[in-house]
Amino acid sequence: MEKTVTGTNVQVGDKMFSLIEELYPICRSITGEGVRKTLNILKKQFPLEVYEVPSGTEVFDWTVPKEWNINDAWIKDTKGNKIIDFQDSNLHVLNYSIPVDRKVTLDELKEHLHTLPEQPDLIPYRTSYYNERWGFCMKHATLESLDEGEYHAFIDSSLEEGSLTYGELYIEGETEEEILISCHVCHPSLCNDNLSGISVATQLAKDLLAGENRYSYRLLFIPGTIGSITWLSQNEEKLRNIKHGLVLSCVGDEGHVHWKKTRKENSEVDRAVARVLEESNDAFELLDFSPYGYDERQFSSPGIRLEVGCFMRSPWGTFPEYHTSADNLDFVHPESLEDSFNKISSVLQLLEDNRTYKNLNPKCEPQLGRRGLYSKTGGQSQQAVDHMAVLWVLNLSDGSNSLLDISERSNIPFNAIRVAADALKEVNLLKEM
Amino acid sequence: MEKTVTGTNVQVGDKMFSLIEELYPICRSITGEGVRKTLNILKKQFPLEVYEVPSGTEVFDWTVPKEWNINDAWIKDTKGNKIIDFQDSNLHVLNYSIPVDRKVTLDELKEHLHTLPEQPDLIPYRTSYYNERWGFCMKHATLESLDEGEYHAFIDSSLEEGSLTYGELYIEGETEEEILISCHVCHPSLCNDNLSGISVATQLAKDLLAGENRYSYRLLFIPGTIGSITWLSQNEEKLRNIKHGLVLSCVGDEGHVHWKKTRKENSEVDRAVARVLEESNDAFELLDFSPYGYDERQFSSPGIRLEVGCFMRSPWGTFPEYHTSADNLDFVHPESLEDSFNKISSVLQLLEDNRTYKNLNPKCEPQLGRRGLYSKTGGQSQQAVDHMAVLWVLNLSDGSNSLLDISERSNIPFNAIRVAADALKEVNLLKEM
């Protein structure tokens, strides 16, 4: 599994897992101190720019909401015992809950409780960003054990003018054309969704900063939905440079990789991902685009139309741990994180390498022998794959086929095609378009 | 089964069957009193215009033939017994037979007889429109029972200057664009082919007259081949408005629905029919276009090129009752007629509803919550299909996708897509193109 693009022989998967461990306890939401703490931890690893957008700012059809913060929360029974405690799990509070400090009957309390009757030992994750109310989430088993009587509901939260916080890293490459990598940072103590995405994006950032890139890269660490809408509304002039995009989510579980295609469904990034996954010989699945899911929804809206897909292992909603307290540190694995990282790195490398050439000797084949590109004894029926790659590159390099086109048509691994193209370029038989 | 588009809760299938019963005894042909009587019966149900085109009129490559009428016909044996009698079945006479009143030997008679040796108890239906001759059709069993001897062949028919008769109904809609519905009226006592088509077209006429339509509708009740050629040659200026067309034939038997595609094979009407049939969960079959069959042959000729397909249950020639005396009142069923009527109505409704919109908030998703289009508590993994329909309509309504395009791509039922579009239009998020 040790095959990072920088070649440093360290446990990349373990490093990504450690970052998840560090971020796990923080109570994040779409605004507030949780996001700031998270981004500050990332800043220790790479030069992330952190932006604050004031509450009330109009962002397309939306408005940046009030900032939400929370110190503590619990429910006590008549004896003063804490039934549930925010300090045990930040999932216990309905995310964006308004403050409360009230004694209520069990029946009244129940109107503010969220449980999972089918998964009685898990705490659900619930939010109420745009409807001001208070609430708690708990194990259904706990709810069932409650006696009639008075309960004390306490939430020490605040919902006030403040700002929405997001992080952005721009890495300048040889060209202005950009690849966008985006992950959300708004979920509290949930590991796969989406600390795994934050952690893999962090590793990619460090890796890309260490290398030389043809593309420029833009990495976004943003709250889901409102974050992408905010960023898009404030950065419209940057969109024309974004050629390809990947949203990362749920990249740490043990499932195989799923790629949700872009709205266009045959974008270059779709084809690059498909090629990398096919060549990996691992199981994988390509999913059709749909206008639901993560921030690819916003990036793919008809007035934005970026070619952005979503890279996942198990897709959201398909695993029982999704949006529950079971999406914890046991659910993500260094091996899975590293495999996700490696595959995404390969996709980026393929995009970097996917050039289009023109054969400078287009009339008949050039004599490869005198250029050292051909074994000099003819007549054998078996030819090395590399030689076939050379012939395919020469034949299809009429200016209309990229190396990915050639790899797809010949069904020769992309890297063999790239190596052949490099060799041909070296002997001046190819010119980049 | 009671789901007519007008919503009146009557036995529509039974009404259509009754009309077939009334029309069944009439001896129709491509010209003559039979067609006139038939159209006069239809006129009692809706304001059909009846046209007469004189014999000898040139219609493209053809000439309107002489008008054929018949009063009586029989064959008598030497004892004066009627072997066959036109009064028992009008199929007994070769349709368009010239008159005869002659005593002939059995051998000579046989040259004028048509039977079905493989189906000895059925009378075949045969015609001779463009080759003047006399003839009879009978059960093969009857033929086999005939003794040698002299027979008296008598046909009291006439073939004289007259006219070709057809009926037309134009229903003006909001736009000049038309949907054409055509059926043939030239077959004598045959129920599925094509009294069923006449009867379903009649019900559609009444239904369309009772409603408000975006499209204008043109319904043709015409003799096969020569009727469509005549109509086309005299109405060329009307063709440019005809956007979609359905020929109806054999729509009353118990088989499942077959749709013979238009010459283009992916016309809007082809896709509308396919969508309705797929969503019905009933068995159905789509047939490739071929330049044989009913009047879609003429509508699809290279100089006419209307997008017209053919809606059938069992296709002509595929059922043993086809063009025989067994295509009688027992062979068609109110339930089948009603199912055909309902499905065709759904196709018309889909075409009526198939608009193309432009999302007026194309940059990112609009905030659906504040417009009452979204359940206000986030975080659940399950979304109602209607919400997905809303998202698909917003995402694909860039002016290039119709609601049918969106239904096909999302695989969400057309009506759910239409309902979503209506809701979005109501809150000013969509504008019709």
Added chain:
Amino acid sequence: MEKTVTGTNVQVGDKMFSLIEELYPICRSITGEGVRKTLNILKKQFPLEVYEVPSGTEVFDWTVPKEWNINDAWIKDTKGNKIIDFQDSNLHVLNYSIPVDRKVTLDELKEHLHTLPEQPDLIPYRTSYYNERWGFCMKHATLESLDEGEYHAFIDSSLEEGSLTYGELYIEGETEEEILISCHVCHPSLCNDNLSGISVATQLAKDLLAGENRYSYRLLFIPGTIGSITWLSQNEEKLRNIKHGLVLSCVGDEGHVHWKKTRKENSEVDRAVARVLEESNDAFELLDFSPYGYDERQFSSPGIRLEVGCFMRSPWGTFPEYHTSADNLDFVHPESLEDSFNKISSVLQLLEDNRTYKNLNPKCEPQLGRRGLYSKTGGQSQQAVDHMAVLWVLNLSDGSNSLLDISERSNIPFNAIRVAADALKEVNLLKEM
């Protein structure tokens, strides 16, 4: 099997086999007397033009090599016994071997020997055109029987300024548009690869010369690779007329036909071959284009781009006899040669006949009855296929569909479509575009 396009009822397969027998003993290479002798034998059968291109001539990226000739060759053991002898098989010498006359140890000799350890009783065919060295090919069994000791290696060959020889036949047709047929003439005593191609091309030449053709034809009998490169570099102005091309190779073995598609993969010649093979009801296989194989490699290079595919029975490299002494007179069969000839003739005939027409009566069907193109009694459910062909030709002849398009869409055999078109042309219902 006797169905040549000229209709002469002779054993065409046997004639082609006899030509192979006559050519088999000659030691051919990419230059030299072997090719000249071969072409002179062909000249006895049809007026082939023979061209000589001097060594040193620059042909695109290549240079015409020195001419190679050989008189004798052998290896003798210490006792003077000939271990192998060129007079037994010309495969014993590495094709293009430089001369040698030297006593060497067994170890030194082995560096110059080529054998097939997996097929110990066969002599391999090996060449070294662009790397000057000497060598022998022998059975691996012979090699294994050799004792240590001194051996006398003798090759009486010459590599000197001379020329490259090729043959060309141009047959003028009604139009300047050409069909190219190419085969290679550079292999020594090997029957399927490619005396079979030479022999079938010869038969085609005689046949085409005997008939009247719409297309002009150009037949090339050229050394592989350097021959096609030479011809292309010296005939660039002729390329614009070449509309279709077939390379013939390995057309005499008992395998079924394989067609390697043109670079474009849906060229008219690809579709013509597919149609002929489908209609033959024999097994066949269509292979995707790849830039390896025979001279279609050069014809398909990006600066040449002719629509040339390769007609084979068993493809090169897929049969154990390939490039060994087992590709001898036992491996090719008159029946296979004749079947190849017949199928290629049918392809050429289809291309000759594949015209595009315009229906001169495009508005509705013309009245076929009065033109004798229709049985005059209507009403039957069965229609002869010819009538369907007539209707399809009328319906699709809008100037955009060729007869091959119509045959493909209707799935009616091409000849039935052509016969229908001829009949319609005769009654002035069609005009050629």
